[in-house]
Amino acid sequence: MSKVGIVLISHSSKIAEGIYELIRQVIQDVPIELAGGTEDNEIGTSIDKIMKAIQKADQGQGVLLFYDIGSAKMNAEMAIEMTESIQAKLIESPLVEGAYMAAVESGMGKKLQDIYDSVKEEFHCENS
Amino acid sequence: MELTIEDTIKWMQLTNDKIQKNKEHLTALDQVIGDSDHGINMARGFQEVMKKLDAATYETVSDVMKDVAMTLMSKVGGAAGPLYGTAFLKLSMSLKDSQKVDESSFAKALEEAVQGIIMRGKANAGEKTMLDVWIPVQDYFSANNVKADELETIAKTAMEQTKELKATKGRASYFKDKSIGHIDPGSASSYYLFTSLAEVIE
Ligand SMILES: Nc1ncnc2c1ncn2[C@@H]1O[C@H](COP(=O)(O)OP(=O)(O)O)[C@@H](O)[C@H]1O
Ligand SMILES: [Mg+2]
Numbered sequence: 001m002s003k004v005g006i007v008l009i010s011h012s013s014k015i016a017e018g019i020y021e022l023i024r025q026v027i028q029d030v031p032i033e034l035a036g037g038t039e040d041n042e043i044g045t046s047i048d049k050i051m052k053a054i055q056k057a058d059q060g061q062g063v064l065l066f067y068d069i070g071s072a073k074m075n076a077e078m079a080i081e082m083t084e085s086i087q088a089k090l091i092e093s094p095l096v097e098g099a100y101m102a103a104v105e106s107g108m109g110k111k112l113q114d115i116y117d118s119v120k121e122e123f124h125c126e127n128s
Numbered sequence: 129m130e131l132t133i134e135d136t137i138k139w140m141q142l143t144n145d146k147i148q149k150n151k152e153h154l155t156a157l158d159q160v161i162g163d164s165d166h167g168i169n170m171a172r173g174f175q176e177v178m179k180k181l182d183a184a185t186y187e188t189v190s191d192v193m194k195d196v197a198m199t200l201m202s203k204v205g206g207a208a209g210p211l212y213g214t215a216f217l218k219l220s221m222s223l224k225d226s227q228k229v230d231e232s233s234f235a236k237a238l239e240e241a242v243q244g245i246i247m248r249g250k251a252n253a254g255e256k257t258m259l260d261v262w263i264p265v266q267d268y269f270s271a272n273n274v275k276a277d278e279l280e281t282i283a284k285t286a287m288e289q290t291k292e293l294k295a296t297k298g299r300a301s302y303f304k305d306k307s308i309g310h311i312d313p314g315s316a317s318s319y320y321l322f323t324s325l326a327e328v329i330e
Binding site (some may be wrong): 009038039042043044045046048069070071074075078089 | 163165249
């Protein structure tokens, strides 16, 4: 059965890889794609990387995006706008815990909106 | 003023020259209130912009600006990438299909670019960001018969005034009161952009 995908966006590729490892230890069957660092793997984020990650993470159930700081959010918003055909949502939760929780819920077969709502509720996020 | 395709390319060329020349300076500004990458980011982005523009031929000013936008978005890396990218995309959309741009169309386009930066970064005037240069420049374009020397002065004064502001948006905001006393890096790069424009319309 296809699952909601997860995209981890961080200024540092190592942060994204670290979270991936942490989640994969418990959840294996949820698509998780990384968009850490710039195109040259320097500190920063890349719209292109985020767009590719969204496309790869989508199994038809949509994708949830998690990010770390500041400009990652702007790049994520632009990447979402530019991949219109895929249902993608950005969450303002803490990156590590939010993504972990979403992966667990996606693994249980929950739908995009339900995961989005429960992560936001858990971390009292503002509406974005 | 009037902006042709050649003028637009020249504008980017002059901006690139200034950014390459002042790369260290931009980075030094970003060092005190950020992560010291603004010079590197902008130098990389504009270098790619020039590569792109040199390799292509253009029929409209808006197509030049669209390529500038797409290149900056994907190559700059920091917050400045999506912000400058959005600004140029809005310029391009507003000036769609123009081969030559007159002053009032440019003023209108600049207004949309500023709205784009605000929409993307959720900042406003007085938060020590590039908007503190873009907004006064846009106001000047909407209210006046644009003169090159005045444009340069407005942009420069606006940049210098960011020194006294406290950053409440972007990475510099983590520095709180410590951000006061230094020119905002994005405002400095925006100054290079507009002083280059002034040179072009002279
Ligand atoms: N939310 C925002 N709105 C408008 N301008 C911003 C915003 N955040 C940052 N900036 C501008 O971007 C500049 C920093 O760019 P840069 O160093 O390339 O990115 P980063 O902050 O990600 O390292 C700042 O000096 C400021 O002018
Ligand atoms: Mg920076």
